[in-house]
Amino acid sequence: MKFDSATTPAPAANPVSTDTNSLFARDVSEFTFKKCLIGLCLLGLVLRIGFFLEHAHSPSFGVPTLDQKYYDTVARMLLAGDDLHDLHGFRPLLYPMFLAVCYKLGGAWGVDLAIFVQHLLGIATGVIVALLGARMFRHRLTGAIGGALFLLAPVPLYFEGELLIEPTYLFLICAGLWLQLIAAEKTGAKAAVLWAVCGAIMSLASQGRANILVYFAVYPAFAAWRWWQTRKVSALIPLAGLLGAFAMAVAWGFVNLRQSDHFQLLPNQGGINLYLGNKRTADGMTPEQDRRITTAERYEDSVEVWAREEYEAVMRAQGRTPDTNPMAISSYW
Incomplete structure (x- = not known):
């Protein structure tokens, strides 16, 4: 007995959704995505101008406390040419140097300028988040939505309005990740240069906060994975990221000599932070010491x-x- 194959079609091996009503059924064009990026810039700018104007009327605006006071003090010491060795090389100089530049350019409005620049970095970070999402998920609309969510998020916005390292730190990390995705698609000398720049940016971020150092394991891991797939020497190009990171760290070792008599690739706060964050009485929020500390003027x-x-x-x-x-x-x- 024969059966007519036309009357009994075989099931499709890879059914494709034809639900055009779904938000993610179709992606936006590259031209539309570029317009979305412009829209993200405008969205972030409007939100941050409103926040800045509202924040400027707060009694706490421009009044550094705790960590902010430390960064502000070091920035003013840099401007005055004071000896930084009394700081004992405890905290990184990257953020105080950023503040010092803003104070120099802004004069009496130095704090306002620093906060305004941090808001601009927040907008730039939101755009980079959109670019990251579009590349990671290969879907431009997803990236645009991710960027919008970041720009609308209250936590990054709050930190942008304080004299703290988070805005610059997050911007550097996102910029490094974005360049890394671009480098992964390149070959030859151009890829090596991009990987080295990625490593240098991540190393620069570590001068804000050393937590990012754990990320450097990605470079050898990714290189090993690519080599396992291709068995070609060119697959090891991502290791250039470690070279770029080391070069940046050495350069900052000389910068750190300004606050220490010893050559340090990174400041020395890691040990005590590890202790305070993991001792029996640690609450995960405040690094409490066993006794009160008083300082001079x-x-x-x-x-x-x-x-x-x-x-x-x-x-x-x-x-x-x-x-x-x-x-x-x-x-x-």
Whole structure:
């Protein structure tokens, strides 16, 4: 017995959704996506101008406290040409240098300028988020929505209005990730240069906060995966990211000599932060010390003062001379 194949069609192996009413059924054109990016810039600008004007009337606007006070103090020390060695190389200089430039250009309106620039960096970060989403998911509309969500998010907006490292730190990370996606699609010398720039940007971000250092494991891991797939030497090009990162770190080692007598690729706050964040009484929010710390007229970081004094007390109790190298304090904790 024969059956007519025309009357019994085989099921489709890969059915395609034809629901054109779905938001993500079709993507937008490249031209429309570019208009979306312009729209994101306008959205971010309107939101941030409104927030800035409202924030400027707050009694706390431009009045640094805690970490903000430290960054503000160091920035003003940089402008005045003061000796930074009293800081003991505890915190990175990247953000205070950013503030110092804003203070220099803005004069009496230096704090306002710094916050305004941070809002601009927030807008730029939102656009980069859109570009990242479009490349990661290969869907422009998804990227545009992601960028809009970032620009509407209250937490990034809040930090942009404070003298804290988060806006610059997040911008550098997103910029590095975006360049990395571009580098992954390139070959030859151009790819090597892009990977090196990616590593340099991530290394620069580590001068704001060292947490990003764990990301450097991505470069050898990605290179190993590509080599396993192709077994070609060219697959190891992503390792150029480590070279770029090391070059940037060495350059900042010389910058860090301004606040330390020792060559440091990174400041020495890692050890004490690890201790305070993981001790039995840690609450995950506030790095509480075991005793109160008072400082002189110039503001000093209470965590740095406490860590250094405790280290020196222990060394003297053991009959040893405290090491003046800030990294010795970090290693102790």
